Amino acid sequence: MKQKLVFILALTLIAKFSHCQIIDRYGINVGTSYSSQIWDYKLVPVDSDNKYKSGLQAFLQAEKDFGNIFSFRTEFGYIQKGFKNTLELISADGTSVETKNDNVILHDLALNLGLKIKPLKSAYSPYLLVGLRGDYLISYKDIEFEEPDSGLKFNMYESTIKDFNKSNLGGLLGLGIDMKSLIYLELEYNPNFTKNFDDTGLSIKDNCWGVKLGLNINKLTE
Template structure:
């Protein structure tokens, strides 16, 4: 956590220097909903966990560089909730086979992230459609401690490398802009990796995938 805070302060300081040098084109704050799930790959059994998408919260702060008509560079830092939900049968010692109905279990993970991205845009009378893509680094802030013991939690990866890509539509008026952004945060590296070991039922690899829909507000430098 201390590392994440340190990185945040360094980035803010750097952004301030860029603004003074008039390299920064805009700053924006985006917030919205996350729909996430996790893919479970078991090592010794053929089983597809019937998990469903979990709804979470996302917020991001982005700085846009380069005063170009069509191209720019985005750097975004943010916070996102990922995980999945699972519907399971209710069982008791008297009814181990179930039949008492179902209950929903939610597994929520919290991440801070940094993502530099390449953006292509085109303005049409104040409306600006755009697309963006770039690498992303996630840092695990919190995992569901009720479901994972300290022993099993050591198999979580603190840092996850992935990719962010998406599209947006913005309306600009004067120095300000508002818009909708849709993105996919896809992971290349695993969120959890546990090799098959003696004493465990199964080894398993877990990978995140999340879709985000944001409402964003933006301020442009040098616009009137």
């Protein structure tokens, strides 16, 4: 319920500001995130077995022009991060333990602040986006497995994930193309500056790519 109220408030503010000419474009974008995590074991030479997983992302966005080349874009929304696990669990009798799912899913709220650089002014205009992303972890879904003999169910990474930092800060790099100022297609990369988890034996950091399609809603009525 809290997340829904935040999204409604953000959309209301964007619509209100647009009538005051504070912003030039506002709308939504949806797409796919492609994320993993780097697990750095400090005391033992163990490589991270985590692979990339796909997820959903959806944002409200508002943009303000500063001349013909630069604009500032703010986005607020939801993104799924996490990783695909490749670790095989072996029971005491040597058989493989079946897992319920293969992905650790982190449900994050995210705020993007980006400087958009448009070197060409045309109907189909390429652009570069450089900025920051702040994430806030609201919930997660762990990998579950069942112990064959007892039938008891366990979470694989919960003991670590429950101690994750709620807030993280990272960079935001994007390449995209604006199509008649109405629709845009964008590829983005989000390397984290801060760590999800860090102690004497282990540090964990997000790594995320994304592809999204955006629509500037106010341009539909022009």
